[in-house]
Amino acid sequence: RLLVLLPSFLPASKKAACFFVKVMAAADYAYMEDEEAKEEEVSASVRKKASSFLVLLPRRRPSRAALWLMVSVVCFSLALLLPALVEWQFRSGLVASVDLTDEGETEKSFTREDGQVIYSIYYFDLQNADQVLQGEGATTEPILVQRGPYAYLESYEMFDIEFHGATMKFFEQKWYEFDPSKSCGGCDDTKDYITTVDLVAVELLEAQLGSVLCQTKRTVSPFVRKTIHDAHWGGPDATLEAASSLLERLNQTKRAKLLGTTVPGFETNTTSQEMARHSSGLRDEVRTRKAKSMRYEKYKGSNFVRACLSPSITGDPSAYCPPQDPAWDDMPATEGEALALESGWTLAYATRDAARVHGASPTFVKPLELNKGNFGRGLFFASPKLFFNQFLPTVFFGERRYRGKPSIHVFIDSVYRSLKFSRTLKDGRISRRGLPLERYQLDRGSQLETGHPDYDQLSTPYGVLNLTRAAGLPLFATQPHFFDSDASLQSLVTGLTPSRADHNTYIDVEPRSGEVFAAAERLQFNALLFDYKAPACRFDGSSGDWPAFPDRFDTNGTRQEDGFVYPIGYIDQAYALDESSVEELKSDLKLIDDAADASFLIFFLAGLLCLA
Numbered sequence: 038r039l040l041v042l043l044p045s046f047l048p049a050s051k052k053a054a055c056f057f058v059k060v061m062a063a064a065d066y067a068y069m070e071d072e073e074a075k076e077e078e079v080s081a082s083v084r085k086k087a088s089s090f091l092v093l094l095p096r097r098r099p100s101r102a103a104l105w106l107m108v109s110v111v112c113f114s115l116a117l118l119l120p121a122l123v124e125w126q127f128r129s130g131l132v133a134s135v136d137l138t139d140e141g142e143t144e145k146s147f148t149r150e151d152g153q154v155i156y157s158i159y160y161f162d163l164q165n166a167d168q169v170l171q172g173e174g175a176t177t178e179p180i181l182v183q184r185g186p187y188a189y190l191e192s193y194e195m196f197d198i199e200f201h202g203a204t205m206k207f208f209e210q211k212w213y214e215f216d217p218s219k220s221c222g223g224c225d226d227t228k229d230y231i232t233t234v235d236l237v238a239v240e241l242l243e244a245q246l247g248s249v250l251c252q253t254k255r256t257v258s259p260f261v262r263k264t265i266h267d268a269h270w271g272g273p274d275a276t277l278e279a280a281s282s283l284l285e286r287l288n289q290t291k292r293a294k295l296l297g298t299t300v301p302g303f304e305t306n307t308t309s310q311e312m313a314r315h316s317s318g319l320r321d322e323v324r325t326r327k328a329k330s331m332r333y334e335k336y337k338g339s340n341f342v343r344a345c346l347s348p349s350i351t352g353d354p355s356a357y358c359p360p361q362d363p364a365w366d367d368m369p370a371t372e373g374e375a376l377a378l379e380s381g382w383t384l385a386y387a388t389r390d391a392a393r394v395h396g397a398s399p400t401f402v403k404p405l406e407l408n409k410g411n412f413g414r415g416l417f418f419a420s421p422k423l424f425f426n427q428f429l430p431t432v433f434f435g436e437r438r439y440r441g442k443p444s445i446h447v448f449i450d451s452v453y454r455s456l457k458f459s460r461t462l463k464d465g466r467i468s469r470r471g472l473p474l475e476r477y478q479l480d481r482g483s484q485l486e487t488g489h490p491d492y493d494q495l496s497t498p499y500g501v502l503n504l505t506r507a508a509g510l511p512l513f514a515t516q517p518h519f520f521d522s523d524a525s526l527q528s529l530v531t532g533l534t535p536s537r538a539d540h541n542t543y544i545d546v547e548p549r550s551g552e553v554f555a556a557a558e559r560l561q562f563n564a565l566l567f568d569y570k571a572p573a574c575r576f577d578g579s580s581g582d583w584p585a586f587p588d589r590f591d592t593n594g595t596r597q598e599d600g601f602v603y604p605i606g607y608i609d610q611a612y613a614l615d616e617s618s619v620e621e622l623k624s625d626l627k628l629i630d631d632a633a634d635a636s637f638l639i640f641f642l643a644g645l646l647c648l649a
Contacts, residue, residue, distance in 0.1 A: 155610075158189075158608050166232055237280075237300060321333070358380060461476075559609050
């Protein structure tokens with residue numbers, strides 16, 4: 038009989054109450070044998086007990102105050118939800134807009150317009166070469182004078198594009214045109230000469246071919262007079278041509294082939310699509326979907342970054358390394374890299390892990406990974422603290438705060454690897470042209486740490502990235518003027534003035550959209566110079582004995598690694614969002630903010646009125 042009391046403890050309907058009463062009445066009179074009497078008694082019992090039980094059920098309708106309270110709760114909920122939904126819709130549209138597909142409505146422009154990227158180069162002109170080599174005079178420190186900028190308009194195009202599921206394969210062509218209007222006054226890259234490092238001489242001395250250098254160049258010196266154009270873009274070299282010819286006459290054909298006849302530049306000006314095809318061999322491959330869009334899967338057809346040991350910039354297809362074989366990647370490292378080396382390809386760094394391709398392509402200037410996992414950031418869903426301290430005040434008094442990821446990885450082909458950029462400013466924000474931005478700077482220590490076994494083939498100070506394997510000679514990268522590098526490097530030469538404003542590498546990002554507002558890649562190339570103790574040249578009496586530099590070999594003939602880091606020059610590659618795109622972005626953000634704020638205010642005030 039306790040079942041009769043159960044509905045009184047539950048929000049039961051009248052049906053439920055009647056059901057339980059009927060079951061109880063049937064149990065009371067189960068002993069009756071007469072079916073008609075049983076049915077009559079059960080019905081009477083049900084009516085009687087139902088009448089007495091239903092008296093206990095609440096009969097009041099909900100009050101008007103309760104209804105208004107329910108409506109106010111709904112309004113407050115919508116006030117919190119709708120701004121987040123507006124923001125979500127905005128970001129969903131951005132993700133769709135950068136999906137790389139072959140469908141017309143979402144196809145990304147694969148050509149960068151002229152003038153969007155300015156590629157500037159600066160070179161250091163040595164003023165006292167004789168004093169440095171002979172160790173004479175008041176100082177043997179190299180005295181350098183910076184020349185530049187020599188500015189070029191960078192153009193870019195992707196071609197032979199193929200889509201395969203979630204990836205896209207393509208060749209890329211970059212070409213450069215000298216722009217006198219953006220260069221230093223009266224500067225001409227084909228007529229302005231500087232005294233700079235002779236990479237051919239360094240390469241021959243590293244190969245212990247100082248005698249060949251003497252016979253071909255008639256002098257032994259690590260310095261040479263060159264035009265800015267030849268120093269940066271490379272080209273056929275008379276010394277290398279003579280040296281290769283001499284080695285062939287001495288039946289050293291293999292060494293002559295490895296030596297080559299051209300000096301590779303610090304950048305390749307691929308003036309035709311055919312040249313781009315031959316220099317790459319196979320297509321690059323990137324992801325094409327949403328947050329992972331623009332991330333590298335393969336570089337020149339391989340999962341690892343390899344460099345051609347004897348690249349040609351003459352455009353002669355027969356002089357390029359053959360395309361990489363994808364089967365090398367599936368083989369054990371020792372076997373696969375041995376076969377790659379036979380074809381002229383070498384890992385850019387010491388191990389496969391260090392040379393693995395990863396990071397976003399800088400070509401696609403919208404790293405949406407900044408926004409990954411940040412849905413509703415700055416709204417209630419982030420935290421109650423952000424809601425009360427940031428969202429509510431900014432609805433009435435100012436701009437809303439948004440934060441991107443603490444760091445991003447960008448693949449930089451100039452140094453053959455991905456570099457980490459971190460949000461390193463105190464508050465992570467700057468403002469340019471009326472937009473709050475976040476600045477990402479080259480991460481300190483993560484990839485430039487001293488003596489890293491995977492990345493360093495030679496011991497290097499802090500802030501110096503070793504490119505020796507990829508370049509085929511002691512070549513190193515730093516930020517310009519040794520900015521943010523070991524302080525001892527600046528004391529080796531005279532004429533360097535590092536500054537954050539002029540020499541820092543950074544990416545400025547609008548964090549809500551992931552749009553790269555501006556970026557600057559500033560990279561300095563340096564040679565590692567030694568005293569090679571090479572014998573005197575009979576033509577001019579010069580020798581490879583340069584006391585200003587550390588010895589390359591000790592008394593036992595063992596190679597030494599702590600050389601003289603000599604700055605050659607640097608690039609300053611600047612990108613900025615054009616004015617029309619800036620205004621369009623500002624308009625979109627304002628529209629989203631207005632919609633979010635309006636929806637919040639309408640429903641928030643409606644909720645207050647309901648309570649009143």
